[in-house]
Amino acid sequence: MILDVTFPNRCISCSRIIDGKLLVCNLCLAQIRFSHFDYHGENILKERCKLLFPIENAYALMEFEKESVSRKIIHQLKYQSREKIGKILAEWTHERIEFNHEKPDILASVPLHPKKQRKRGYNQLHVYTETLAEFYNIPYQHDLLKRNHYSKAQALKNKKHRLESQNTFSITRSVSNQHILLIDDVFTTGNTLSMIAWEILKAGNNKVSVLVMAMDE
Incomplete structure (x- = not known):
């Protein structure tokens, strides 16, 4: 063409x-430093999550190093309107994870505040989540979670402000007896995923697993 x-x-x-x-x-x-984690086994991401909330499984596709290819990829995805990058990252993930008999019931991406999503024009996790849902035949629910407050990105907050965050997320509907796979772009402190996980766990007899595109040091 x-x-x-x-x-x-x-x-x-x-x-x-x-x-x-x-x-x-x-x-x-x-x-690219792919993690080579075992989704069903023990790994450093799962250990870090365990310190914050009860978790079933955890997986990070890549390591999020300074000046790395993975960092450039996610920066382009989030800030340069290259939403379709999510599809390729989903393909890379699908090549590395087999759920077998422990397949989650729902895929749920971390939500942006509506104001931030309008400003950006998209949620950087949606194409990634939708592509994974198609690969694995698992339903996704973008609207299961709601971000209640508009705030600076976690990466721009200091540690004190991160820890002071309360009631940042809520569940939009009744959900119980479900295994929910939470999807985010980068795991840093784990604070965001922890807040969401506890909302899901409090909502009913649910289980939580985590999938991120990359894990920071």
Whole structure:
């Protein structure tokens, strides 16, 4: 197509011209530190979550290092209107996780406040979640969770403000006896996921697992 010649697809990391369906070139793909976690077993993300809330399983696709390819990818996804990156990240996730007989009942992405979503134009987790739902044949519910307050991104808050957050999230409908897989982009302190997990756990006899695109140190 003319657009492919005039505006060729380029690697997010090094700007080499690549196939239109790809996200990064092979050289940059080899630089990504994938976690290689066992979703059903023990790993460092699960251990960190255990300190905050009861959890069934946990998985991080990549490590979120400074000046890394993974950081560039997620920055493009969140702030450069490249929502479709979520589809490729979902493909990478699907290549690495098999749920087998322990498949969650619902996929639920961390919500943005409506004001922030209108400003950004999209929730960076929706395409990722929807693609995973299609791969695994698991229903997703973007509106199961509600963010009640408009605030700065977690990364821009200091530790004190993070810990002071209360009633930030709520459940929009009755849900019980469900295994819910919470989906977020980056695990940093775990504060956001913890607040949501406790709301889900308080709502009924539910179980919570966590899936993130990347885990910070």
